[in-house]
Structure formats: structure tokens, C-alpha cells
Amino acid sequence: MTPALSFAERVLQWFDAHGRHDLPWQQPRSAYRVWVSEIMLQQTQVATVVPYFARFMARFPDVQTLACAPLDEVLAHWSGLGYYARARNLHACAKVVTETLNGAFPRTIDGCMALPGIGRSTAGAIVSQAFDLPAPILDGNVRRVLARHAALHGWPGTPAVSQAFWALAEARLPTHRHADYTQALMDLGATCCTARRPQCLSCPVQHDCLARQHGSIDHLPTPKPRRTRPRRRAQILIIENEAGDILLARRPQRGLWGGLWSPPVIDAEQCWPAALDALPRRDHAPLAPIAHRFTHFDLQMDPVRLLGTSPPDTDHIWHTPSGALTLGLPAPIRRMIEQLVAHPATPQA
Numbered sequence: 165m166t167p168a169l170s171f172a173e174r175v176l177q178w179f180d181a182h183g184r185h186d187l188p189w190q191q192p193r194s195a196y197r198v199w200v201s202e203i204m205l206q207q208t209q210v211a212t213v214v215p216y217f218a219r220f221m222a223r224f225p226d227v228q229t230l231a232c233a234p235l236d237e238v239l240a241h242w243s244g245l246g247y248y249a250r251a252r253n254l255h256a257c258a259k260v261v262t263e264t265l266n267g268a269f270p271r272t273i274d275g276c277m278a279l280p281g282i283g284r285s286t287a288g289a290i291v292s293q294a295f296d297l298p299a300p301i302l303d304g305n306v307r308r309v310l311a312r313h314a315a316l317h318g319w320p321g322t323p324a325v326s327q328a329f330w331a332l333a334e335a336r337l338p339t340h341r342h343a344d345y346t347q348a349l350m351d352l353g354a355t356c357c358t359a360r361r362p363q364c365l366s367c368p369v370q371h372d373c374l375a376r377q378h379g380s381i382d383h384l385p386t387p388k389p390r391r392t393r394p395r396r397r398a399q400i401l402i403i404e405n406e407a408g409d410i411l412l413a414r415r416p417q418r419g420l421w422g423g424l425w426s427p428p429v430i431d432a433e434q435c436w437p438a439a440l441d442a443l444p445r446r447d448h449a450p451l452a453p454i455a456h457r458f459t460h461f462d463l464q465m466d467p468v469r470l471l472g473t474s475p476p477d478t479d480h481i482w483h484t485p486s487g488a489l490t491l492g493l494p495a496p497i498r499r500m501i502e503q504l505v506a507h508p509a510t511p512q513a
């Protein structure tokens with residue numbers, strides 16, 4: 165039996181009763197706040213994002229403030245959220261919006277996608293949520309709902325499947341309440357059509373859900389084809405001076421941890437620099453190795469603790485370990501420096 169109400173109308177009714185209406189970026193809902201929240205929510209859970217968003221808004225309440233702030237400070241407010249290219253793009257985008265668009269975000273998908281770091285789904289979220297205009301989104305939660313409801317198979321990383329998903333998302337758009345519909349679909353995916361054990365009996369679109377009828381819920385959405393993850397190793401040089409300061413360097417803007425601060429790192433395939441042979445080792449106070457999972461590989465870093473004197477060049481600075489924690493640091497480096505603060509080396513070592 166075909167349900168009397170459209171897909172979108174049923175989802176909106178469900179949203180009125182069960183959706184999330186008190187997320188910090190909904191009150192007030194502006195293009196700037198929607199944009200920052202959408203960038204933070206890429207690869208990150210809502211519960212993790214909420215306190216970061218609050219701190220970010222307290223320091224950078226509007227796009228002009230963000231554009232004028234030093235990148236270092238933006239990275240420091242992002243520290244721990246990971247995927248730091250997002251923060252660099254956020255800063256670059258704020259500059260473009262302020263300097264060339266008079267501080268106003270474009271009201272079209274193409275206009276938003278022309279800005280740094282804004283993809284099609286984020287553009288859809290901004291246009292629909294900030295301006296209440298029809299624009300589809302396809303984040304992970306929404307893709308899961310649509311894939312299951314329409315029994316759309318195939319990994320969306322391929323162009324043909326991606327096109328099919330966008331066409332489906334477009335076809336399901338309502339004729340009104342575009343901002344609410346976007347939030348409703350995200351909420352439905354996050355709280356009802358969950359990856360494991362979806363609550364189908366509470367779902368507003370259960371009666372025409374094809375995955376439910378076909379018994380294919382557990383197979384949708386189609387996962388990315390598996391590849392073995394490469395493993396890399398590196399040594400991280402904890403060089404301390406007599407005062408207990410540690411040597412830090414800013415990472416190159418491009419590449420791993422771009423623009424953040426870190427002790428020097430030597431990849432396993434790199435030669436051990438001869439200049440370091442002269443520095444005494446502090447083997448009595450070992451630090452635990454750090455394992456970190458990146459998008460495309462796993463990295464194990466073995467800390468090597470050395471006693472140093474002067475920085476080898478101007479790209480390096482000395483910093484107290486506790487002071488270093490105020491800088492923009494990658495999450496695993498932050499954990500390691502917290503170990504150092506808890507277990508300082510003895511001065512005579």
C-alpha cells in the first residue's frame with residue numbers, strides 16, 4: 165500500500181515529535197554557524213563537536229572575526245578534532261567571504277562550492293538550513309536512510325553510484341520547510357536508522373522501506389571495498405634542555421598535521437641525523453609509544469628522549485611542556501606531552 169503522505173512529509177512529522185531542536189548551531193541558525201558546525205561534523209560525532217563549537221563561537225562569533233584571527237589560534241581551537249585541513253580551509257574560506265563577498269555566504273549550491281573546503285553536501289546544508297531553500301545533502305547518516313529506503317546498492321565512491329544517490333536525494337526534497345527537512349533526515353539517520361540495530365518500528369518511512377521488505381538492511385549502504393591498511397613507524401624526538409623545555413617545530417602547511425606544532429619526527433625510512441648523536445639520551449625516563457589511526461594508514465611513533473642545548477635552526481622553538489599544551493597540537497602529540505607534564509625528566513639526567 166502506498167502511504168498517503170510523501171517521504172518528506174512523513175520525515176517532517178517525525179522530526180516535529182522526535183527530532184533534535186536544541187543543537188547549539190540551530191539557535192540562532194545563521195549561514196556562519198551552520199557552516200562551522202557542518203565542517204566540524206565531517207568525520208566527528210555531534211557529542212564531540214558541541215563543546216568545540218561553543219568554544220569556537222565564543223572566540224570567533226562571526227566570519228569577520230574568524231577571517232582576522234591568526235591561523236595559529238584557529239588551529240589551537242581545533243586541536244583534538246583532527247583532520248586539520250578542515251580548520252585551514254575554514255580560515256581561508258572566512259577570508260574569501262569577508263574580502264570578496266562582503267561577509268555574506270552565497271545562497272546557491274554552486275556559489276558555496278566555489279569556496280575553500282565546501283563540498284556538495286556541506287553546500288546543501290548551508291543553503292537549506294541557513295536560507296530555507298531546497299538543496300539536498302548526503303552526509304553519512306542521510307545516505308544510510310536513503311540507501312535503505314530505496315534499496316540503492318553500490319558504493320557511492322564511484323561516479324555512477326554517487327550520481328544515483330544525488331538524484332534520489334533531489335527527488336525526495338519537500339516543497340517547503342527545507343531547513344527542517346535537512347535536520348530531520350540527519351536526525352533520522354543518527355537516532356532511528358542507525359548503522360546497527362535500526363529502530364524500524366519507530367521509523368516514519370517503514371511502510372515503504374525497500375531494504376526492510378527485501379531483508380537487506382544489514383547490507384546497506386554498500387561499504388567501501390576493503391584494502392589492507394598500510395602501517396608506518398616513526399621516531400619522535402623529545403629534546404629537552406636543562407630547564408625542562410622541549411623543542412617544537414611547526415609542521416609544513418601541506419601534509420600530515422599541516423601547520424600544527426610538534427616535536428621533530430623522523431620517519432622509519434629516513435636516516436638518523438648525525439648531529440643528534442652528540443645529544444645524550446635520557447633512557448631512564450621512557451615514554452610510551454603512540455599509536456594513531458589516520459584515514460589511510462596506521463602510524464606508530466616511538467619517543468626518543470634527548471638532552472639538547474640550543475635549537476638547531478630558527479624553525480624550532482623551546483617551550484615548556486605545559487605551555488606547549490596551549491598551542492595547536494595534533495591529538496597524539498598532545499597526549500604525549502601530557503605524559504611529559506606528568507613525568508618530567510630529572511635535571512641531572
Ligand code: SF4
Nearest residue numbers: 357362364367370373
Ligand atoms: S524502516 Fe528501518 S531501515 Fe528502513 S529507513 Fe526506517 S529505520 Fe531505516
